Amino acid sequence: MTDTAEPDTAEPQLPKAYRPTDVEGPVYDRWLAADVFAPDGAGSTADPALPPFTIIQPPPNVTGSLHLGHAQRTAVEDLMVRHARMRGHPTLFLPGLDHASIAAQFVLDGILAKEGESRQSLGRERYLERMREFSESTKPIMLGQQRRVGASADWGRLRYTMDDVSAKAVRVAFERLYRDGLAYRTEAMVNWCPGCRTSVSDLEVVSSPETGTLWSIRYHLIDESTGEPDPAETITVATTRPETILGDVAVAVHPEDDRYRALVGRRARIPFVERDVPIIADDVVDRAFGTGAVKITPAHDPDDYATGKRHGLPAPTILADDATITNTGTQLDGLDRYEARRRIVAELAERGDLADERPHEMVLGRCQRSNDVLEPRLKTQWFIRTGPLATRALDATRSGRTRIVPDRFEKTWEHWLTNIRDWNVSRQLWWGHRIPAWYCPDGHVTVTSDPDGPTTCQVCGRPAAELQQDPDIFDTWFSSGLWPFSTLGWPDDTPDFRTYYPTSVMETGYDIIFFWVARMMMLGLHLTDREPFHTIYLSGLIRDPEGQKMSKTKGNVVDPLGVIDETGADALRFAVIHGTAPGQDQRFGRTKLENARNFANKLWNATRFVIGARPETIPSGAERRLPSEADLGPAERWILSRASATVEAVDAAMAGYAFGEVTRLLYDAIWNEFCDWGVELAKVRLADGSSTAAEREATWWALVEALDTYLRLLHPVMPFVTEALWGSIPHRASDPDLLIVARWPAPTGRDDRLERDVDAILELVRGLRNARAEAQVEAGNWLATEVVVPQALGATFEALRPAIERLARARPLDRRLTREALGEGRASTDGALTVIAGELEALAHRPETASDPAARDLERARLQRELDDARGWLEAARARLANDAFVSKAPPAVVEGARAREADLADQVARLEDRLQDR
RNA sequence: GGGCGAUUGGCUCAGUGGUUAGAGCACGCGGUUCACAUCCGCGGGGUCACUGGUUCGAAUCCAGUAUCGCCCACCA
Numbered sequence: 001m002t003d004t005a006e007p008d009t010a011e012p013q014l015p016k017a018y019r020p021t022d023v024e025g026p027v028y029d030r031w032l033a034a035d036v037f038a039p040d041g042a043g044s045t046a047d048p049a050l051p052p053f054t055i056i057q058p059p060p061n062v063t064g065s066l067h068l069g070h071a072q073r074t075a076v077e078d079l080m081v082r083h084a085r086m087r088g089h090p091t092l093f094l095p096g097l098d099h100a101s102i103a104a105q106f107v108l109d110g111i112l113a114k115e116g117e118s119r120q121s122l123g124r125e126r127y128l129e130r131m132r133e134f135s136e137s138t139k140p141i142m143l144g145q146q147r148r149v150g151a152s153a154d155w156g157r158l159r160y161t162m163d164d165v166s167a168k169a170v171r172v173a174f175e176r177l178y179r180d181g182l183a184y185r186t187e188a189m190v191n192w193c194p195g196c197r198t199s200v201s202d203l204e205v206v207s208s209p210e211t212g213t214l215w216s217i218r219y220h221l222i223d224e225s226t227g228e229p230d231p232a233e234t235i236t237v238a239t240t241r242p243e244t245i246l247g248d249v250a251v252a253v254h255p256e257d258d259r260y261r262a263l264v265g266r267r268a269r270i271p272f273v274e275r276d277v278p279i280i281a282d283d284v285v286d287r288a289f290g291t292g293a294v295k296i297t298p299a300h301d302p303d304d305y306a307t308g309k310r311h312g313l314p315a316p317t318i319l320a321d322d323a324t325i326t327n328t329g330t331q332l333d334g335l336d337r338y339e340a341r342r343r344i345v346a347e348l349a350e351r352g353d354l355a356d357e358r359p360h361e362m363v364l365g366r367c368q369r370s371n372d373v374l375e376p377r378l379k380t381q382w383f384i385r386t387g388p389l390a391t392r393a394l395d396a397t398r399s400g401r402t403r404i405v406p407d408r409f410e411k412t413w414e415h416w417l418t419n420i421r422d423w424n425v426s427r428q429l430w431w432g433h434r435i436p437a438w439y440c441p442d443g444h445v446t447v448t449s450d451p452d453g454p455t456t457c458q459v460c461g462r463p464a465a466e467l468q469q470d471p472d473i474f475d476t477w478f479s480s481g482l483w484p485f486s487t488l489g490w491p492d493d494t495p496d497f498r499t500y501y502p503t504s505v506m507e508t509g510y511d512i513i514f515f516w517v518a519r520m521m522m523l524g525l526h527l528t529d530r531e532p533f534h535t536i537y538l539s540g541l542i543r544d545p546e547g548q549k550m551s552k553t554k555g556n557v558v559d560p561l562g563v564i565d566e567t568g569a570d571a572l573r574f575a576v577i578h579g580t581a582p583g584q585d586q587r588f589g590r591t592k593l594e595n596a597r598n599f600a601n602k603l604w605n606a607t608r609f610v611i612g613a614r615p616e617t618i619p620s621g622a623e624r625r626l627p628s629e630a631d632l633g634p635a636e637r638w639i640l641s642r643a644s645a646t647v648e649a650v651d652a653a654m655a656g657y658a659f660g661e662v663t664r665l666l667y668d669a670i671w672n673e674f675c676d677w678g679v680e681l682a683k684v685r686l687a688d689g690s691s692t693a694a695e696r697e698a699t700w701w702a703l704v705e706a707l708d709t710y711l712r713l714l715h716p717v718m719p720f721v722t723e724a725l726w727g728s729i730p731h732r733a734s735d736p737d738l739l740i741v742a743r744w745p746a747p748t749g750r751d752d753r754l755e756r757d758v759d760a761i762l763e764l765v766r767g768l769r770n771a772r773a774e775a776q777v778e779a780g781n782w783l784a785t786e787v788v789v790p791q792a793l794g795a796t797f798e799a800l801r802p803a804i805e806r807l808a809r810a811r812p813l814d815r816r817l818t819r820e821a822l823g824e825g826r827a828s829t830d831g832a833l834t835v836i837a838g839e840l841e842a843l844a845h846r847p848e849t850a851s852d853p854a855a856r857d858l859e860r861a862r863l864q865r866e867l868d869d870a871r872g873w874l875e876a877a878r879a880r881l882a883n884d885a886f887v888s889k890a891p892p893a894v895v896e897g898a899r900a901r902e903a904d905l906a907d908q909v910a911r912l913e914d915r916l917q918d919r
Numbered sequence: 920g921g922g923c924g925a926u927u928g929g930c931u932c933a934g935u936g937g938u939u940a941g942a943g944c945a946c947g948c949g950g951u952u953c954a955c956a957u958c959c960g961c962g963g964g965g966u967c968a969c970u971g972g973u974u975c976g977a978a979u980c981c982a983g984u985a986u987c988g989c990c991c992a993c994c995a
Contacts, residue, residue, distance in 0.1 A: 018957080189993090207992080214995085239995060252995095286994065294995050302993045363992090376993085408923070415922065415991070511990090545931085547988085567957095579932050579942075584924080585989090587931065591944045598957045609954030656935080664933065664942075679954075687953095766961095773961035779950055806952090873939060880938095885975040894937055894976090901938055 014611060014728050018604035020568025020597075024720040028147060031723075036741050038154040039090035039500075045741040046090040053084035054092045054503040056484050057153065058516070059161060061100035062135040063107045066145045067550060068542045068588060069509065071560035072576040074149045075717075076539055076659065077507045079577065081152055082716035083654060084504075086744040092500050094487050095146065095153035097139060099162040101432035101476035102196060102204075106369050108134055108431075119197075124430050131431045135162075148561060150569050150719045152740065157496075159487045161479045162433075169486035170433045170479050171449035173527055177384060178437075178447040182526070183425075185437070185445060187380040189302045190424055194323035194337075195370035198428040199379055201475060202421060203515055205365040212240050212364070216291055216356035217348055219251060219268040222276050229269040235260070235279065236355045238290030240362060241300075242348070243341045246273055246328045247318040250296040252307060255281035257292055271348065272330050280311050291355075299378045319375055321428075337375070381426035381472070382435060389522035390417040396521060396531045404536045405657045406583040409510060416514050423519075425475045432473035440467050481519035484532035491527075503533045510538040510583055537657055538583045542576065545589035563593065570718035571597035577717060578663040599667060600721045603714070606675050607725040610703050613686050615696045624730040626705065631698035634796045635681035635803065637751055638758040642673050643706040645755075647747045650713050663717055670710050677762060678706060684803040704729055709745045757796045760838050761804065767835035768808040768842060774862055775833055775846070775855065777809075783833070783844040785810035788819050790839045810844060819911070823918075831855045834863060834915045836908060860916065867912040874905040 015022070034043035039052065055077050060070055077093065085091040105119070108131055112118055119127055146153065160166065177183035190199040216238045220229035235251055248270045253260035260279070267276045277296075284307055285294050298308030298315035308315055320326040323337045332340045348354040365374040394417050396402040397410055404410050426435065436453070438446045444459035446467065455464050479486070484506070488497040502524075508517060517536055524532030543549055544556040551557065563572050574596035580586050614620070627636065646669040653661040685691050685699045708729060715722040719740065726739040735742055768785070777783065785808070789797045797804070797815070805811045816822055822843045823829040831849040835842040849855035880886055880898055887895055 016954095018955090237995080241995085244995095284994085290995065297995095301995075303995075306993090362995095365993095412923065412990070419991085514991095541989095581933075584932095589931075589944095591931075594957075595943050598955095601957045602955065605955035605958085607954080612954070652935095658935085660933065661935095667942080675954085676959090683954095769960060770962085773949070776949075779952075779960080869939090876939080880976085883975060887975080889975040890937075897938060 014604075014608050014725070016608070018601045018721070020570060020600070020720070021565060023724045024148070024150070024564075024569055027720045027723045028150070030738065031152065031740055034738055034741075036085075036738060037093070037152050038156055039092045041154075043736075043738070043741060044090070045088070045736050045743075046085070047088040048090060050087075050089045052092065052500055052504075053081070053089040054094070054500040055081055055505055055507065056094045056487050056503050057096055057151075058506075058508045058512075059096035059098035059159075059480070059483065060142060061103050062097050062138050062142065062160075063100055063104050064138050065141055066560060068558045068560055068563070068576070069550070070145075071149050071563075071572060072542055073507060073509070073539055074146055074151050075573040075576050076537070077505075078149070078151050078153075078719070079573075079659060079716040080505055080507070080537075082719060082740065083744065085152070085740065086712065086715065086742060088743065090499075092157070092496075093151070093153040094157050094159065094500075095143075095151065095155060096159040096161070096483070096487060097135075097142065098480060099135065099160065099432065099476065101427060101429055101473060102198065102200070102369055103476070104131065104135065105429055105431050106196065119430070127430055145561060148564050148569055150573065152719070157487075161476070161483070161486075165489065166479055166482070166486050167433060168449070168451070169482045169490055170474060171436045171451070172491040173482055173523065174436055174474075174478075175447050175449040176527060180526070182385045182388065183382060183447075184385060185380060185382050187378055188383065188424075189305045189376050190379045190381055191365060191374045192319075192321075192323075192377045192379070193367040193370060193372050193374055194321070195372035196367060196429070197321050199381060199424055199426060200367060200369075200374070201424050201477075204368040205374060206368050206371075208364045208366045210362060210364050212360050212362050214238055214240055214290065214356075214358055214360035215242050215345060215348075215354065217242065217245070217295075218353040218355050219270065219295075220353075221263065221279075222267040222269060224266070234353075235263060235268055235293050236291045237293045237295040238356075239295055240360060241341070242344045243325065243332075243337050244297040244300050244318070245270060245295065245344060246325065246330065246332065246340075247297040247299050247316050248273075248275070248277060248295045249298060249308060249313045249316070250277045250311065251279045252282045252285050252294045252296050253279065253292060254285040254287045255283055257285070257287050260293060271351070271353065272332065272344065273328055280307075282307055282310065300376055302376050305376075305378070315378060317378060319377060323375055379426075381424055382437070382470075384423040384425055386420045386423050386522065389526055390420045390518075392525040393417055393518060393521040396525065402521065402531045402534055402536060405538065406581070409513060409536075409538055409583060412513065413518070417518060423475075425478050426470075426472040427475055428471075429473050432476060433479055435470040435472050435474060437470045438464075438467040439470065477515055477519055480516055481523040482527070484520055484524055485528055501528065501532070502530045505535045505537050506533040507537045507539065509541060511541065513538065535657075540580060540582070540584040540586055543585055543587050545587055547587055558588065567593050567597040568600060568720070570600050570721045573719075574599060574663060574717055577659050578667070580660040582657060582659075599671065600718060602671055602675060603710075603718075603721060604725065606670070606679060607707060607711075607728065609679060610700075610707050611728055613683070613700060613703070615686065615693065615700055617693045618697055618700065622730055624704065624708075624732045624735075625701060627698035627701035628694070631692070631694045632702065633685060633695065633699070633799045634754060634758050635678070635685065635800060636699055636702035637754050639674065639678040639682070639702050639706045640748065641750045641755050642669065642678070643709045644748045644750050646673075646713065647709060647745050648750075651747075659717075666710065666714050666717070670714070674706060674710060678703070680807060681800070681803045684806050688802050690802075711739065712742060712745050715739050754796070757793050758800070760793060760840060761797060761800055764835065764837040764840040764842060765804055765808045767837040768810060768833070768844060771833040771835050771844065771862070772809065775858060777833075777846065779809065782809045782811045783846060784812050784814075785842055785844040786814045786816050786822050787840065787842040788816050788822060793840070810842070819914075829918070831859065833859060836866070836911050836915070838904065839907075841911065863912060863916050867909065867916060870905060870908045870912060874902065874909050877902040877905055 035041035036043035081091055081093040191205050192199055216236050218234035218236050221233040223230040251268050263279045264281045266279050269276050296304045296307050298305045299317045318328050325332045325335050325340045367374055438454050440457040440462045444457050446454045446458040448454045484503050485501055488501050490497050520532050575592040649665045650662055682699050682703050686696055711722045711726045723739045805813045828850050831846045833844040
């Protein structure tokens with residue numbers, strides 16, 4: 001808390017105009033000053049008896065700035081966090097940043113290129129120094145953006161995937177996986193990106209359908225008598241990558257292929273490298289594809305690698321890290337892969353060994369990051385054995401211990417985890433966590449989590465000085481996979497880990513369910529023996545108004561700060577949550593944002609009205625009190641009952657993670673109920689000289705009560721404006737100073753009968769307005785109106801009479817006892833407007849048009865339309881009831897409802913017919 | 920090749936088998952009502968992609984079809 005004692009917190013002035021940017025900064029500062037974000041902060045009002053609620057933020061990459069997607073995620077996470085906090089749970093929203101190894105290097109390399117530098121020119125140490133500077137420079141920007149969005153995160157617990165605690169977690173996790181036999185080092189086929197100069201995991205390969213070329217090439221068979229190739233005898237192979245010829249070690253055919261049966265066991269000469277290789281039989285070969293003979297390049301093709309292994313063939317590597325030809329001893333060494341391809345094809349054509357060349361539809365693997373065409377190649381790397389880990393992750397969701405929202409993603413989850421392959425975690429990059437593995441000259445492997453490395457070789461005891469650490473770093477997702485617990489201090493048994501782990505909800509985009517969520521689950525289960533979260537909430541992606549994915553290259557990314565400057569963070573938050581469903585992409589455009597801003601403005605003005613409408617008999621700064629029952633009128637009871645109904649509905653939606661439903665409920669309740677009717681009804685009573693002071697006070701307190709409820713309910717979505725407004729209305733003695741730590745409202749009970757009665761009367765008002773509008777009666781022209789109200793509604797009607805008069809522009813408003821009495825004593829009812837609304841009926845007189853036949857015809861036509869409509873509905877209702885199956889099989893309540901409806905409609909129709917005859 | 924999603928008013932989207940399917944924007948008419956023109960009142964506009972099925976009852980559940988989109992998939 002600061003030492004600034006505010007003299008009059010009870011009723012600060014609200015500016016007339018709503019300016020989000022004026023509100024948001026100061027409000028955020030108050031939250032910070034009050035120390036309410038941390039579960040154990042000075043301003044926390046959490047009930048320690050309740051279970052903690054924890055959200056660990058998906059850490060954005062330190063590569064620059066946040067985009068709209070981040071803002072959306074933050075909004076959803078913060079919504080859940082604020083809701084839990086208001087419900088009294090000790091609530092931790094832990095923020096963080098991700099070092100994003102490959103993504104960050106990609107960005108930095110771009111910056112360096114503009115300076116004429118490169119990774120290589122700087123060297124590892126200087127490069128990492130530049131990276132540290134770069135990431136430090138982006139941090140404040142990104143944290144500032146989160147703050148503007150309104151993240152109520154515990155900044156004191158801010159974490160970074162490259163900080164010391166994470167580094168320790170990475171080492172310990174890897175050591176444990178190694179000891180448990182789940183991390184192993186082997187030579188295997190990996191996806192190599194020549195642009196990034198690193199291997200990438202299978203997930204980082206983007207399949208790209210492209211039209212390539214399928215070349216058919218003749219290899220000459222060896223005449224074993226001379227040991228030289230026979231110019232006439234050839235075997236034709238098909239390939240899309242002729243440069244890999246240089247690495248060929250065999251030609252394979254199907255064992256039952258009669259065309260080639262005789263050739264198996266003979267040898268063929270590989271051009272350029274002039275190597276003689278065997279013709280082998282293997283049933284991987286598809287006889288129908290190409291020529292039915294396949295060249296085998298074990299070092300540069302996953303299938304060929306497997307074939308080579310089966311047949312004990314060598315695997316010469318012919319591509320260097322930058323995808324130039326190497327190690328072939330030919331003129332082609334040093335050439336780029338595509339240049340080599342061109343020359344090889346040209347040379348083969350010249351020699352007459354190019355049998356065919358045709359366009360070929362194929363799927364290329366490209367690098368997710370650089371878009372380079374990936375080369376499969378052999379590398380000795382570290383892998384995580386995912387089989388056993390995936391089994392446990394599957395068990396978590398199948399058992400329901402972890403729930404995925406929306407649940408359809410469980411199918412995707414199942415499919416991926418049941419077909420999962422081992423995870424290549426070695427990256428030949430510099431920015432990231434170095435793999436804590438050391439190798440001795442004898443090839444022994446030592447893995448240790450000791451920050452100083454091993455003292456001796458674990459196998460042969462050689463001293464550390466003779467050991468060499470693996471130069472590679474971990475896939476950035478390895479440290480991300482530890483995030484839910486490394487952030488809480490794991491592997492140490494810290495108080496935070498004990499208190500806040502397992503966490504509650506993991507919110508993220510569905511696009512990284514495999515990259516991240518599955519790995520957190522797998523690593524979390526193995527390393528902590530518990531599911532790291534009970535719920536996975538997957539957000540949809542934000543797209544531009546045309547439905548395109550936002551991306552920097554397309555130039556359609558929206559800067560959240562620009563949006564916030566324009567319409568406010570509250571509007572942004574509301575807009576990204578309103579009208580959406582989990583896992584469903586949304587298009588984001590101006591109108592949604594403007595609508596959200598208008599809603600905030602509406603709330604602002606409604607609150608200004610309430611503050612300004614305080615009866616003089618209530619002193620400024622009065623402590624909040626509930627209105628006394630006796631002084632409540634139907635309008636007040638209706639307002640309070642509806643507010644309670646909204647609490648119930650919002651609670652149900654919240655429980656189902658239906659946040660779009662939450663905003664819809666609140667938008668309707670606040671705008672269409674509270675403002676349009678509640679406030680309008682209250683205005684009349686507040687200004688009514690005939691009501692007592694106690695009644696006027698009760699009206700005001702009822703407004704305050706409902707407004708207070710709505711501000712609380714809306715706070716998780718629109719935290720700034722609700723906090724500012726709440727600060728200006730009276731509070732209960734038990735309330736804290738700030739809404740953010742105030743209690744979530746509980747339903748106070750509904751009065752169904754009263755809601756129905758008031759609704760019936762409001763329906764009459766609507767009917768009168770409608771009739772007036774259609775008849776083009778000027779707003780200022782109050783019509784003398786007669787009305788028939790059923791006995792049961794009499795008291796409610798009388799209590800609301802002044803409001804009805806004003807809202808329906810109906811004065812004098814005479815109540816008749818029977819419908820027959822309508823128009824009694826009038827010279828003529830010609831031109832009068834007839835309104836039938838449920839059981840209520842009204843006749844609004846228009847003396848000035850009483851003798852105008854055109855007006856009369858218009859009114860008749862209007863009634864006729866209503867009658868036709870009503871007849872249609874009645875017919876449908878009767879048809880339904882005429883169906884014996886419906887009556888006997890549908891639940892009694894439904895049948896009863898249908899009967900009541902039929903009766904109502906029949907009555908309506910009869911009355912409309914009646915009135916139409918009179919006119 | 921497999922899987923998933925979408926298809927609802929002119930546009931963008933909600934809709935969790937049960938009265939007459941909703942909202943915002945856009946559109947039309949009318950408004951200087953003392954909270955709000957970022958507003959108020961009233962209105963027009965939908966055979967819920969198509970076909971079949973389950974059910975007393977289907978936008979909703981099932982099967983199939985079409986179009987668009989996404990994800991997964993080692994065939995040269």
